[in-house]
Amino acid sequence: MNRSVRLHPKARLQRDEVRGREVLLYPEGLVGLNPTGAEILALCDGARSLAEIVATLERRYGVSGLEPDVAAFLDGLAAKGLVLYGP
Amino acid sequence: MDPKPLWLLAELTYKCPLQCPYCSNPLDFAGPRFKRELSTDEWCRVFREAKALGVLQLGLSGGEPTLRPDLEQLVRTAHELGLYTSLITSAYRLTRERLAALKAAGLDHVQISIQGADADLSDEIAGTASYRDKIAAYHYTRELGFPLTVNVVLHRRNLHQVEAMIRLAESLGAERIELANTQFYGWALHNRDALMPTKAQLAAAWQVVERERARLGTTLEIVWVLPDYHEQFPKPCMGGWARAYMTVTPAGEVWPCHAAGRITTLTFENVREHPLDWIWERSEAFNRFRGDQWMPEPCRSCPRKAQDFGGCRCQAFLVAGDAALTDPVCSLSPHRHLIDAALAAEREPEEWTYRAAPASRTLAASPPDPLSAVRRGGTE
Numbered sequence: 479m480n481r482s483v484r485l486h487p488k489a490r491l492q493r494d495e496v497r498g499r500e501v502l503l504y505p506e507g508l509v510g511l512n513p514t515g516a517e518i519l520a521l522c523d524g525a526r527s528l529a530e531i532v533a534t535l536e537r538r539y540g541v542s543g544l545e546p547d548v549a550a551f552l553d554g555l556a557a558k559g560l561v562l563y564g565p
Numbered sequence: 566m567d568p569k570p571l572w573l574l575a576e577l578t579y580k581c582p583l584q585c586p587y588c589s590n591p592l593d594f595a596g597p598r599f600k601r602e603l604s605t606d607e608w609c610r611v612f613r614e615a616k617a618l619g620v621l622q623l624g625l626s627g628g629e630p631t632l633r634p635d636l637e638q639l640v641r642t643a644h645e646l647g648l649y650t651s652l653i654t655s656a657y658r659l660t661r662e663r664l665a666a667l668k669a670a671g672l673d674h675v676q677i678s679i680q681g682a683d684a685d686l687s688d689e690i691a692g693t694a695s696y697r698d699k700i701a702a703y704h705y706t707r708e709l710g711f712p713l714t715v716n717v718v719l720h721r722r723n724l725h726q727v728e729a730m731i732r733l734a735e736s737l738g739a740e741r742i743e744l745a746n747t748q749f750y751g752w753a754l755h756n757r758d759a760l761m762p763t764k765a766q767l768a769a770a771w772q773v774v775e776r777e778r779a780r781l782g783t784t785l786e787i788v789w790v791l792p793d794y795h796e797q798f799p800k801p802c803m804g805g806w807a808r809a810y811m812t813v814t815p816a817g818e819v820w821p822c823h824a825a826g827r828i829t830t831l832t833f834e835n836v837r838e839h840p841l842d843w844i845w846e847r848s849e850a851f852n853r854f855r856g857d858q859w860m861p862e863p864c865r866s867c868p869r870k871a872q873d874f875g876g877c878r879c880q881a882f883l884v885a886g887d888a889a890l891t892d893p894v895c896s897l898s899p900h901r902h903l904i905d906a907a908l909a910a911e912r913e914p915e916e917w918t919y920r921a922a923p924a925s926r927t928l929a930a931s932p933p934d935p936l937s938a939v940r941r942g943g944t945e
Binding site: 487490492494503506508510546557 | 570571617618619621622647649651673674676710712714738741783786
């Protein structure tokens with residue numbers, strides 16, 4: 479929860495104008511993102527921890543209990559080597 | 566919804582200092598069809614039109630793309646457009662300074678081929694002494710902070726080195742290694758008998774891949790491109806004809822894949838005469854095998870058609886003689902025996918033809934015969 483989260487340097491978050499969505503681009507591949515996914519990744523700046531990302535989103539939307547979903551989303555990308563935890 | 570392309574492979578030139586006998590470039594790459602290369606401005610226009618059409622991933626390939634003196638400018642334009650740009654290179658005589666300039670221009674990712682795990686074999690297969698340059702370039706790439714893919718085309722002469730290749734990629738700190746079993750198009754089809762691996766070789770290599778994947782996890786992604794002749798069902802070639810992918814050749818022809826130009830029954834349009842969106846959406850060649858209406862049996866009623874799209878149109882043309890047939894690799898295809906014959910063909914130690922301009926001109930001068938490879942397989 480307290481480790482910082484960042485995108486792997488090989489990955490790039492970008493707008494896909496033609497399809498009206500954000501995408502995560504990386505060597506020989508891409509992941510299409512829904513608005514929530516894009517918002518989470520925009521917060522993965524290498525400074526914030528998972529707890530801080532969750533807190534930011536919960537404040538922004540006035541909700542609670544987002545942690546399991548956010549963690550599952552980031553773990554999925556970490557398993558593909560696209561998100562890194564820790565310093 | 567109409568499909569929009571995600572991928573553009575820009576084949577900037579067919580000139581190449583290497584002579585790999587499995588090259589996917591057309592046999593007649595040195596001929597008039599590919600002679601008049603697109604200018605810098607023309608390529609930049611292609612990139613803009615591709616981005617507007619939906620392309621997000623750009624591969625700069627060839628031939629050897631670093632032979633284009635305007636490569637930095639092409640990369641800069643692609644980067645400004647927001648394309649994720651990969652350089653696909655042999656790294657022959659590629660200097661640290663050039664790579665640094667490409668990094669500054671916005672290049673995202675570098676893929677460097679290697680032909681074998683050691684200098685002797687790699688240089689023999691490449692037909693050009695290039696191993697030393699490749700190793701140097703791998704290190705420059707890492708020093709400059711590029712993500713790195715090591716690409717190896719696998720065949721009978723180098724499959725025994727798969728473990729050493731993976732160890733090499735690991736020691737270099739590469740993100741990915743692509744172990745691409747030879748697909749039989751272009752020069753590879755011409756040299757098929759000399760390149761075809763045995764079942765035992767493939768089984769041993771696959772065992773290594775499984776073991777190394779378990780050991781390396783996400784440290785090094787190991788991509789294994791299936792040896793499709795040895796499979797029971799065809800590959801989902803390009804994710805379906807004209808669904809997500811296109812290739813622009815050095816002289817501006819647009820193909821749904823980098824082998825499609827060999828299908829002589831189709832006419833391919835050129836970016837010099839039409840905008841890319843017209844070619845993608847309207848041209849006869851792109852629409853001919855889009856969707857599943859074109860499919861014959863056994864594809865038409867097959868539940869796998871949404872999965873493999875009938876396989877590869879080029880393979881149907883090159884092996885079975887008609888691009889509108891089921892991929893002959895499919896065990897349900899009435900032409901599967903042609904693939905089996907190629908697998909069973911007597912394989913005496915055989916010379917291959919290196920991919921080089923003189924050989925290209927000689928081969929192009931002989932009349933086109935899509936079934937010649939089959940006949941060499943000894944079935945007709």
